[in-house]
Amino acid sequence: MKHIIYQGDALERTKEIDGGSLHLTVTSPPYYNAKEYHQEDNNVGNNETYQDYLDKIKILVKILFEKTCVGGIVVWNTSPVIHEGKRFMIPEDSHNIFIEEGFECRDNITWKKPDGAAKLRCGGWCQNGGKPLTWHPNIVDEKIMVYKKPGTRAVGEYDDISKYYNPKPKDLLTNIWMINPETNTHWHDAPFPDELVQRCILLYTFKGDTVFDPFLGSGTTMKVARLLGRNSIGCELSPDYLKLAKEKLGFYQTALFSEEIYEVK
């Protein structure tokens, strides 16, 4: 299997990927200006306005449409954010962009985190004696939106999902996935839980397919893709995260994983 990391701005570097070569993208972009790691000018999380953010998302979605194979899938994980006291509905606004660019909406999944995982926002309820207009909910969900490039793709080899889940988790029958967030933030501030990526890869790809993450962060998507026998491609802007991703992926252990080919571009 081959694993390629592009260093730099996904809005530019991913143009180099062969058209129609991606079977699945699993990604989580920066959520508007929500985190403090957005210092670089071309960081998708560093914006003057919300419209600037959506314009960047549109550029990327256009590229994803071209690079995804017919019948291929994009899994887009986002959540609404509060910025300067206002709520910005990133999943809904991104959804409109995906449809405008030609994708079909295939699945809409809610990722439900344990109640205790939420940042406490219990303004009115607990702290202000239930005073109206002060309440904000603690947020325990994110959206996992699934888009398909129209058409039918070739079927490949696969393992029955029971090989990985026995018994099958009940939530996997529904569109509300109960997954604990990744608590180990040694690698990244906001890493994917491996379980979320594993489900997407098992449900939407065959063995030997190519899985992509344009916002690679600490490399979770590529790591899980490699473990499941898929090729992987990632792109990341931050040199610090790139270093961690390479470590997580085993780029420095070629003797141990000699059957894998690693490339940095």
Ligand SMILES: C[S@@+](CC[C@H](N)C(=O)[O-])C[C@H]1O[C@@H](n2cnc3c(N)ncnc32)[C@H](O)[C@@H]1O
């Ligand atoms: C939400 S994090 C992704 C975390 C990742 N899913 C993981 O498991 O570690 C978003 C990432 O996008 C990166 N990023 C932001 N703007 C970018 C750009 N223009 N090109 C490539 N990566 C970018 C950030 O550095 C950050 O690591």
